Amino acid sequence: AWVAGYGAEGKGSAQALRALSAQVWGTEVDPICALQAAMEGYRVVTMEYAADKADIFVTCTGNYHVITHDHMAKMKDQAIVCNIGHFDNEIEVAAIEKYQWEEIKPQVDHVIFPDGKRIILLAKGRLVNLGCATGHPSYVMSSSFANQTIAQMELWGERDSGKYPIGVYTLPKHLDEKVARLQLKKLNAQLTELTEEQAQYIGVPKEGPYKSEHYRY
Template sequence: MEFHVKDLSLADLGKNRIEWAEMDMPVLRKEIRKRFVEEKPLKGIRIGACLHVTTETANLMRTLKEGGAEVYLCASNPLSTQDDVAAALVKHYDIPVFAIKGEDEETYYMHIEEVLKRKPHITMDDGADLISTLHMKHQDLIPNVIGGTEETTTGVIRLKAMAKDGALRYPVIAVNEAMTKHLFDNRYGTGQSTIDGILRATNRLLSGSIFVVAGYGWCGRGVAMRARGMGAEVIVTEVDPIKAIEARMDGYRVMPMEKAAEKGDIFCTVTGNIHVIRKEHFERMKDGAIVCNSGHFNVEIDIPALESLAVEKRRVRPFVDEYKLSDGRRIYLLAEGRLVNLSAAEGHPASVMDMSFANQALSAEYIVKEGKNLEPNVYVVPEHIDKKVAELKLKALGIEIDQLTEEQIRYLNSWEMGT
């Protein structure tokens, strides 16, 4: 199989959209890709990527290829693929893609297998499905791998568990942990795109509604901030006492999901954990409650429990399934419990993904140079790369900042001077 996409005739539309996103990705386009074209730091390297197949990802793939790499791409979620983008990558950029929006689980993993057949030197994950499949089914390929990268919180959690168990066989850079990734991508990207997905799916007015956010990590902060900005009353549920205090100090109501379940009009999970909304919560929800997830996997909502409670199910709008309970109450699940921001909308805006994918590109370059010197473990993005991405973003935006004077540098490095 050379590639597997829905329809190559969509390629021209995809190309236009890729170019549109590229205009808002100056760090990747002007700073990194220009140097990669000249230096070819990835020459001879095969990169297997399991990422959301979007316009922004397309521009990362183009940059990696311009750097000399052979790039192979599959989807990291069955519903997040933009079929026109997948077609454009194949037809216009000669990058093999294995991804179709709405693919079933068997096809999803078949596509991962297609990427692994190319014997990648670097794995690039969003959720760790590529690396976990490699470790479980294709350990013979591990000696070929120099290292990998991981894009999202859920994937980093899985990889740290692998490292703790001694199962991780090569070094992985946790791109998600970069300051220029999670402070911006997770907060502003997830915040805006999640609300976008909910609105596209439902066309509901958020103003005046009660919006429940499960989890107050950087993604939860972003969703809560944007929901409040559109006039919703926001309730936050948490298990971490420090994050719960922070949410309260930020002006949100904080309570257990058991209590929030009775009050909410819209529920959104962003925890990275399993069964955050469960049977006992569905039983307390009001008629017409809308439930969705913006965490990586569709396990945050206990969908089998909702199925067991329902006496009738029907699709009332694209990406909206109505579950009618025995007492007549209706609960609406968006995007089958998968990432609502990528399933029902287009994911993060290009401007914020510019920094995230700049980290990906530079981390891949770092792995080529230093991967053989790293032990199998999960590593943060080197500080010099993180700061470089910030510097390049500021430069692209035309923003200047102060520099420390020699006197200030001496002061910060001394202990003699006091009051």
Template sequence: MTATPIQQKYDIKDISLAAQGKQRIEWAGREMPVLRQIQDRFAQEKPLAGIRIAACCHVTTETAHLAIALKNGGADALLIASNPLSTQDDVAASLVADYGIPVFAIKGEDNDTYHRHVETALDHRPNIIIDDGSDVVATLVKERQSQLADIIGTTEETTTGIVRLRAMFKDGVLSFPAMNVNDADTKHFFDNRYGTGQSTLDGIIRATNILLAGKNIVVAGYGWCGKGTALRARGLGANVIVTEIDPVRAIEAVMDGFRVMPMAEAAPQGDLFITVTGNKHVIRQEHFEVMKEGAIVCNSGHFDIEIDLKALKEMSTEVKQVRNFTQQYFLHSGKSVIVLGEGRLINLAAAEGHPSAVMDMSFANQALACEHLVKNQGRLEPGLHAIPEAVDKEIARLKLQAMGIQVDDLTPEQEVYINSWTAGT
């Protein structure tokens, strides 16, 4: 497949940060044994040879190992940031300088730069798009119809992105297969729950240095990310309140021991608010108006739209930077509300994102999803496709093996019993 080469080889903050970035990439690799095995196999087999890949991901030490796996597999891979505040500039520099992977990502880049980088990713004329949030796919569908013929498929590992892909398919505009990495068991059970739970609180503590014990923490949304966040907050001694729109998730939160109520009722009680819904304006003007003085608001959902910052700014007389990633909004009423990380992913804005050990499984799914798309090119229908169960279980097996943990095997008698309707009880 012949591509029109991009003219600019990278757009990063500072190439001189490469040495520091490489050291951190290597450190992360210690906790990523599954992806390391995939990197080694890909280097031998080259399953992605000749394939152009545009990856829109959080540019972190863990993502670096996915990019290296793609390159080892023979892909012509390019990386852009999926979030303006999530880029680790030293990692971007090392990927360019030490691994020869084009990166277009700068921590704190403005929206115009972000959208320019999305266009750069599409200028690469990708055959496969690895997306976090489906911005690249949405831009392709809306603005680059002529490139649809180049596409083998896409992979998506965020809840927000899966929602958008489903909407695209429903509207008849998703004309190629999309691998639903987000719903793989070895992704959402671990990355969403344990990764989000730990890294969200890590980001909050780094940004504020507050004590969480004894605080009323309101978690908006009780999906897998919300479950992990609520669990970890309780583990640090917080009194956790959950808000939900789904009655099944709400009753699950109740039975997990959390208080559940509408945001309007939670708003006057909360000391700290964490949104993890993937939806828009979960915290709005009417909620800001009744919050305590100095209430802290942050987001760990994919985009920065969960908190209505426009409304908050209109309610304010002044916005003051009080710490790194911490802004205090002084309201006309005389109270103030504190926003962390400009409403963007607090775990990546103020901390380092998910621990390497969980991203090991998530990015193993991404790499193997790309391989699956190539191996099955022309045979997969347009729309969402689950990660094959065999792939999911193999990732879990490799992870357990790396941890030195063994599990039982079925006996022949058990095999017959579990696969038969005649054996009875």
């Protein structure tokens, strides 16, 4: 399987494919993300190299024409192509609309090239998690909605304090941690608590937050 982009979506896609025993290759333009992928054990290659070798292609970049007509023309017969990053122009779908399409089932199409080769295009190049599945898992949406609700509660509680003039804000770390604590209860997870000495040693409050505002998980 070939994954384009090793950002948040690419990392998740690569992990999921590896969990299903796929050999995963990745493509990146950012040297830091490419290094992350390589250090995680993924082979980092160009699309030109992977086009005629991979069986599954997943775009996760949010960019334009990451998979081109020429790339698809080089692919194996029955290669699977999908996008989880952006609009349908992440794959150059417009360039293959002229070919014969055969619907296998809703949101799954054979695109038949002039030489008879077929590729399997999922969701017509649109977001595959929405087109071929049920979108985001309910537990993920639960976390998102909890964040939104707690953010609204924070804004309402501080409506007269002047703490939040009109603007865009990152949810404070202690509220992020509050949502995580609520979710952990449903997973029957047990958190370890810092002792006072441990909290003082690393310079954080015993009850959190435990990371700086700019920390990226």
